[in-house]
Amino acid sequence: RDSSRTHFTSAKMAASMASLNSAFVGKAVVSRKVTATKRALKGVTRTRAVVTAPPAEVSVDTIKDCVNTVRFLAIDSINKSNSGHPGLPMGAAPMGYVLYREAMQFNPKNHTWFNRDRFVLSAGHGCMLQYSLMHLTGYPSVSIDDMKNFRQWNSMTPGHPENFITNGIEVTTGPLGMGFCNAVGMALAEKHLAARFNKPDCEIVDHYTYTIMGDGCHMEGMSGEGASLAAHWGLGKLVAFYDDNHISIDGHTDISFTEDVCARYEAYGWHVQIVPDGNTDLDAIRKAIDAAKADPRPSLIKVTTLIGYGSPNKSNSHDVHGAPLGVDETVATRENLGWKYEPFEVPEAVSTYMDCTEKGAAAEAAWNAKYATYKEKYAEDYAELDSIITGTLPTGWDAALPSFTPEDKGVATRIHSQTMLNALGSAVPGFLGGSADLAPSNMTLMKQFGDFQKDTPAERNLRFGVREHAMGAAANGIALHSPGFKVYCATFFIFSDYMRAAMRIAALSGAPTLFVMTHDSIGVGEDGPTHQPIEHLASYRAMPGMLMMRPADGNETAGAYKIAIEQTFRPTTLALSRQVVPNLPNTSREGVALGAYVVGGPAAGEDVDCIFIGTGTELELAVKAAAEMGAKARAVSMPCWELFEEQSDEYKASILPKSCKAVVSIEAASTFGWAKYAHKSIGRDDFGASAPAPILYREFGITVEAAVAAAKSLM
Numbered sequence: 001r002d003s004s005r006t007h008f009t010s011a012k013m014a015a016s017m018a019s020l021n022s023a024f025v026g027k028a029v030v031s032r033k034v035t036a037t038k039r040a041l042k043g044v045t046r047t048r049a050v051v052t053a054p055p056a057e058v059s060v061d062t063i064k065d066c067v068n069t070v071r072f073l074a075i076d077s078i079n080k081s082n083s084g085h086p087g088l089p090m091g092a093a094p095m096g097y098v099l100y101r102e103a104m105q106f107n108p109k110n111h112t113w114f115n116r117d118r119f120v121l122s123a124g125h126g127c128m129l130q131y132s133l134m135h136l137t138g139y140p141s142v143s144i145d146d147m148k149n150f151r152q153w154n155s156m157t158p159g160h161p162e163n164f165i166t167n168g169i170e171v172t173t174g175p176l177g178m179g180f181c182n183a184v185g186m187a188l189a190e191k192h193l194a195a196r197f198n199k200p201d202c203e204i205v206d207h208y209t210y211t212i213m214g215d216g217c218h219m220e221g222m223s224g225e226g227a228s229l230a231a232h233w234g235l236g237k238l239v240a241f242y243d244d245n246h247i248s249i250d251g252h253t254d255i256s257f258t259e260d261v262c263a264r265y266e267a268y269g270w271h272v273q274i275v276p277d278g279n280t281d282l283d284a285i286r287k288a289i290d291a292a293k294a295d296p297r298p299s300l301i302k303v304t305t306l307i308g309y310g311s312p313n314k315s316n317s318h319d320v321h322g323a324p325l326g327v328d329e330t331v332a333t334r335e336n337l338g339w340k341y342e343p344f345e346v347p348e349a350v351s352t353y354m355d356c357t358e359k360g361a362a363a364e365a366a367w368n369a370k371y372a373t374y375k376e377k378y379a380e381d382y383a384e385l386d387s388i389i390t391g392t393l394p395t396g397w398d399a400a401l402p403s404f405t406p407e408d409k410g411v412a413t414r415i416h417s418q419t420m421l422n423a424l425g426s427a428v429p430g431f432l433g434g435s436a437d438l439a440p441s442n443m444t445l446m447k448q449f450g451d452f453q454k455d456t457p458a459e460r461n462l463r464f465g466v467r468e469h470a471m472g473a474a475a476n477g478i479a480l481h482s483p484g485f486k487v488y489c490a491t492f493f494i495f496s497d498y499m500r501a502a503m504r505i506a507a508l509s510g511a512p513t514l515f516v517m518t519h520d521s522i523g524v525g526e527d528g529p530t531h532q533p534i535e536h537l538a539s540y541r542a543m544p545g546m547l548m549m550r551p552a553d554g555n556e557t558a559g560a561y562k563i564a565i566e567q568t569f570r571p572t573t574l575a576l577s578r579q580v581v582p583n584l585p586n587t588s589r590e591g592v593a594l595g596a597y598v599v600g601g602p603a604a605g606e607d608v609d610c611i612f613i614g615t616g617t618e619l620e621l622a623v624k625a626a627a628e629m630g631a632k633a634r635a636v637s638m639p640c641w642e643l644f645e646e647q648s649d650e651y652k653a654s655i656l657p658k659s660c661k662a663v664v665s666i667e668a669a670s671t672f673g674w675a676k677y678a679h680k681s682i683g684r685d686d687f688g689a690s691a692p693a694p695i696l697y698r699e700f701g702i703t704v705e706a707a708v709a710a711a712k713s714l715m
Contacts, residue, residue: 185477
């Protein structure tokens with residue numbers, strides 16, 4: 001067991017409390033010595049290494065008041081809402097202060113400034129730490145009234161950080177470990193852009209990604225996946241603070257978590273440091289940040305803190321983790337820390353010193369001047385970089401997507417997907433992505449690019465390895481780094497179960513990530529039910545904010561990708577086939593944009609006797625069934641329920657008129673949800689089996705004959 005994780009005794013706690021009322025005393029930071037290979041240290045350029053330090057004219061007392069202001073804004077807000085997690089903000093206030101006031105570069109009045117440092121609170125339950133720091137440093141999005149409205153209806157300060165509510169929050173965090181992996185993606189984005197666009201005389205991309213994570217983040221397996229990737233990729237501008245406070249909801253962490261986290265990160269290939277006293281030793285925190293910036297590896301700084309620091313009766317216990325201090329304990333804490341101010345009161349000296357408006361505006365102005373020079377000297381690169389920064393797609397980008405006729409050879413839609421990926425890679429500057437060790441099966445390699453690796457970060461194929469959960473979260477981080485990034489990540493559809501939480505956060509937070517899912521049905525065949533999705537289409541259609549696309553052929557795959565690239569605030573999941581499908585007559589990109597459209601039989605708005613709705617590989621079956629039923633049978637392709645629901649009532653009625661009482665859906669998946677559109681559904685509501693795909697379709701009754709019989713039974 002790591003010896004630095006010993007619990008605080010009462011004597012130690014008393015001594016630690018007493019020390020706060022004296023000046024902060026710098027202590028030497030403990031740094032673990034890790035031997036780095038030549039490869040680990042190769043080819044890394046440091047473009048900014050500002051020493052972390054307070055202005056010389058600021059007193060130690062003022063800095064101490066800044067730290068305590070952060071603590072008490074959190075305490076007061078959580079007390080007022082009668083809900084929240086005060087322990088982390090109270091313990092992590094010193095590291096938060098050093099990060100926001102001294103180390104980080106940002107403009108609080110322009111939260112979208114491109115070259116800002118990114119901060120991700122992976123331990124999102126401690127969000128009052130971030131809200132307090134944002135308020136003090138000058139973000140208009142978090143006023144004192146917003147602090148008083150913590151966790152309330154229409155509040156700008158929700159119970160976990162949400163990027164779509166509070167300007168200045170980079171990503172939505174809450175599920176532990178997720179934010180850390182988002183930060184990995186953001187650090188990758190910075191390294192990639194720096195390698196592509198920086199010039200020896202004009203380094204235009206130069207920022208760090210910081211994150212604070214807790215014990216729970218380290219317990220979640222996805223953080224291990226992300227940490228492994230970060231070290232492999234050499235993300236030297238990623239700095240992770242580990243709030244080592246020994247407490248989780250169940251109590252002291254030694255009941256379930258006794259590993260040596262630092263040794264684990266050393267094994268990954270991280271630069272690891274320990275700050276033994278994160279409660280008072282600000283100099284040690286400063287020195288650790290400087291050492292992290294000087295090392296080419298990603299850095300973990302373990303900062304040992306006392307959860308609920310300052311609370312005489314609740315610190316160092318789970319009682320302060322997830323519940324307000326309450327009136328009596330708040331009074332005792334004020335007395336213990338010598339805090340003479342009223343609830344929500346910010347000392348004038350603190351307000352003046354913490355405001356980073358002037359500092360941030362100057363930093364942005366200097367960068368803008370450099371960017372103007374870059375535009376003059378490197379116009380072609382500027383156009384590409386500006387597309388990524390602003391999200392403005394190049395004119396005519398979608399012309400790169402091919403069209404198909406029925407005469408074109410049929411292939412699996414995963415092959416069509418590969419065609420689209422390669423076309424988009426050349427047409428969209430911010431297009432990049434990869435697979436979870438399934439590129440040859442997912443067909444996700446862009447042939448015109450090499451692999452993004454430690455020494456080749458300008459390349460655009462990402463190799464995630466077998467790490468679906470971290471892959472999804474890192475991709476979300478890339479997508480939210482800059483609006484022009486169009487990032488995809490891929491695996492078998494069945495293995496989306498490993499990354500569902502990241503996909504849900506993408507939908508919640510509006511990250512326009514592309515989730516490319518191949519082997520989308522029982523058509524997987526011989527691999528059997530462990531690899532055959534059944535309920536997955538229904539589950540992602542049920543997920544708010546997700547576009548669930550299942551294209552049927554080449555034209556529909558092109559249309560699905562066009563829609564996905566155009567999204568700015570929602571992700572897209574594409575379900576793609578392993579088995580070959582023909583290029584059908586009448587399919588179109590334009591039809592995909594409508595969600596559902598007529599591909600056979602009577603046109604939209606004309607009278608029909610029956611309707612067959614198909615998606616993906618089963619659209620061919622729907623077309624054949626309609627043809628067998630005669631001239632008044634309609635075949636409808638429905639690649640995206642969500643887009644169809646966005647159409648006018650008139651359009652929806654023209655495709656699926658209520659007067660038609662014989663509507664049959666056919667899809668090789670769960671029939672759950674189809675009752676909204678169809679009177680009978682052909683599908684599979686149990687697990688699959690191991691056999692060739694044609695046999696499975698026959699045995700499970702997913703056939704033209706079954707669809708025709710269903711329609712006849714309704715007429």
